[in-house]
Amino acid sequence: MPDTVPADLLGFIVERIEVGIFAVDRDYRVVLWNRFMATRSQRSAAEVVGRNLFESFPELPRKWLERKIDSVFVLKNYAFTSWEQRPFLFRFHHNRPITGGVDAMRQNCTFLPQKNGNGEVELVCVTVADFTDTAMFQGRLNESIAQLEIEKHGQQVLIEKLENAQNQLMQSEKLAAIGQLAAGVAHEINNPIGFVTSNFGTLKTYAGHLLAIIDAYEGGTASSLEQARHDADLDFLREDLPILIKESQEGLGRVTKIVQDLKDYSRVNDAGRQLADLNAGMESTLNVVWNELKYKAEVVRDLSDIPPVDCIPAQINQVFTNLLINAAQAIPERGKISIRSWLDGDMVCVEVEDTGLGMAEEVRRRIFEPFFTTKPVGKGTGLGLSISYDIVVKKHGGRLEVTSELGKGSCFRICLPREFKGATDPDVRSGL
Numbered sequence: 001m002p003d004t005v006p007a008d009l010l011g012f013i014v015e016r017i018e019v020g021i022f023a024v025d026r027d028y029r030v031v032l033w034n035r036f037m038a039t040r041s042q043r044s045a046a047e048v049v050g051r052n053l054f055e056s057f058p059e060l061p062r063k064w065l066e067r068k069i070d071s072v073f074v075l076k077n078y079a080f081t082s083w084e085q086r087p088f089l090f091r092f093h094h095n096r097p098i099t100g101g102v103d104a105m106r107q108n109c110t111f112l113p114q115k116n117g118n119g120e121v122e123l124v125c126v127t128v129a130d131f132t133d134t135a136m137f138q139g140r141l142n143e144s145i146a147q148l149e150i151e152k153h154g155q156q157v158l159i160e161k162l163e164n165a166q167n168q169l170m171q172s173e174k175l176a177a178i179g180q181l182a183a184g185v186a187h188e189i190n191n192p193i194g195f196v197t198s199n200f201g202t203l204k205t206y207a208g209h210l211l212a213i214i215d216a217y218e219g220g221t222a223s224s225l226e227q228a229r230h231d232a233d234l235d236f237l238r239e240d241l242p243i244l245i246k247e248s249q250e251g252l253g254r255v256t257k258i259v260q261d262l263k264d265y266s267r268v269n270d271a272g273r274q275l276a277d278l279n280a281g282m283e284s285t286l287n288v289v290w291n292e293l294k295y296k297a298e299v300v301r302d303l304s305d306i307p308p309v310d311c312i313p314a315q316i317n318q319v320f321t322n323l324l325i326n327a328a329q330a331i332p333e334r335g336k337i338s339i340r341s342w343l344d345g346d347m348v349c350v351e352v353e354d355t356g357l358g359m360a361e362e363v364r365r366r367i368f369e370p371f372f373t374t375k376p377v378g379k380g381t382g383l384g385l386s387i388s389y390d391i392v393v394k395k396h397g398g399r400l401e402v403t404s405e406l407g408k409g410s411c412f413r414i415c416l417p418r419e420f421k422g423a424t425d426p427d428v429r430s431g432l
Contacts, residue, residue: 015034015035016035017034017036018036018130019128019129019130020034020036020037020127020128020129021036021125021126021127022037022053022126022128023126024053024123024124027052028054029052030048030049030050030053031049031050031123032123033048037090037128040090040105043056053065057090059091060090061086064086068111069111069124072111072113073121076115076119078110078111079110079111080108080109080110080111081111082108083108083135087106087135088106089107089109089126089128090107090128091104092105094130094132106130106131106132106134106135107128107129107131108129109126109127109128110127111126112124112127113125189255189258192250192251192255195247195248195251196251196252199248200248202244203241206241209232209237210232212231212232213225213232213234215228257287258287272312273310274310274312275308275310276308276309278341278350279303279306281317281320282303282320282339285317285320286324288321289324289328292324292328293324293328296331296335297331297334297335297336297355298336299337299339300337300339302341303339304341306341306342306343307343307348308418309348309416309417310418310419311396311416311420312391312395315391315396318391319391319400319414320352322385322387322388323352323412326385326412327353327354327356327410327412328354329356330354330357330358330410331354331355331356332357335409336354336355337352337353338351338354339352344415346417346418346419347398347418348416348417348418349414350413351411351413351414352412353409353412354410354411355409356409357406357409358404358405358406358408358410359404359406359410360406364404367385367402368386368400392416397416398414398415398416399413400412400413
């Protein structure tokens with residue numbers, strides 16, 4: 001095979017290749033003008049070769065192009081310009097009448113030095129490559145990216161709205177639960193307050209008798225003192241006074257305990273994530289909802305010694321409330337609610353089991369859906385278990401599972417990680 005490419009083959013390639021090729025000397029005179037350049041510029045080689053490039057094409061960016069060509073002569077190295085920085089060198093119209101969209105051909109240009117035997121640059125050869133298709137595709141890609149950014153922003157706005165709506169639903173459900181519990185809590189407070197008030201009325205009478213005895217002792221006669229002692233029934237006072245005081249103290253202690261449990265239940269001052277004892281949270285919740293339970297069920301506790309959990313206590317107490325009230329409402333007359341807690345590896349679990357009506361499988365599969373309820377109108381929002389699921393799974397990275405058998409009751413199990421590590425898959429809603 002020959003060591004060099006035949007001149008006629010090189011000429012054929014230069015003329016036929018779909019790339020513009022021209023060459024200029026140091027005076028910017030054109031010495032080569034291939035067929036691509038002639039066709040696109042509508043200026044033949046005979047019209048251009050031997051003439052100054054800028055005289056033939058005064059619309060060219062002369063100062064910039066002169067610096068580009070001169071740099072190749074001086075530095076003896078190639079140069080390059082991209083359509084992204086300078087869309088075109090020659091204003092050639094593209095031949096894409098169907099797609100359209102670009103008014104002039106987008107061009108990448110390479111400036112190559114042609115050196116003589118001494119290494120001196122004699123000519124600069126310029127290639128003009130058509131990158132119109134790439135520019136059009138890049139434009140479409142940029143438009144798609146911009147549209148995606150708009151959609152992403154819209155999705156973010158929608159997510160924020162959904163989060164706000166979810167928070168409002170949680171607050172609405174909590175307010176509904178508080179409204180439901182308010183009458184029961186008031187009843188639990190009214191009972192001790194009632195007998196304390198009655199005791200204070202009796203104590204007021206006893207105090208009057210004692211003051212009468214003191215007045216008779218200080219200024220009266222022996223007979224008046226004896227009469228005062230008889231009227232007061234002093235022996236009975238000695239027996240009854242300590243009982244009244246003890247009962248009043250217990251009643252006030254009961255009120256204090258209810259108020260403290262309400263405070264622990266709501267955690268109004270500690271709404272953030274913190275280490276909390278789930279057993280203590282369950283006990284405070286039981287005291288708050290006790291009026292809803294005591295007429296329907298015997299509550300059996302089997303609470304183990306468990307470590308504290310990284311959680312939002314007010315939200316977990318809201319879950320306990322939903323499960324306990326649901327358990328009571330599932331019992332038609334009188335039954336049992338069993339509460340258990342235990343440590344399972346790195347998870348702390350709490351279980352609420354009832355001996356109520358239970359659920360059919362088709363109902364069990366839907367109980368975590370928002371607004372799904374089997375209760376009559378006015379008895380439930382259908383949000384309690386859905387919100388409970390979101391609290392346990394989405395906000396605490398735990399599990400909320402349920403087993404149920406129609407006619408034999410239901411069992412709800414909450415398992416929370418001791419250390420919060422993020423939410424689990426919010427769509428996995430399994431049975432035990």
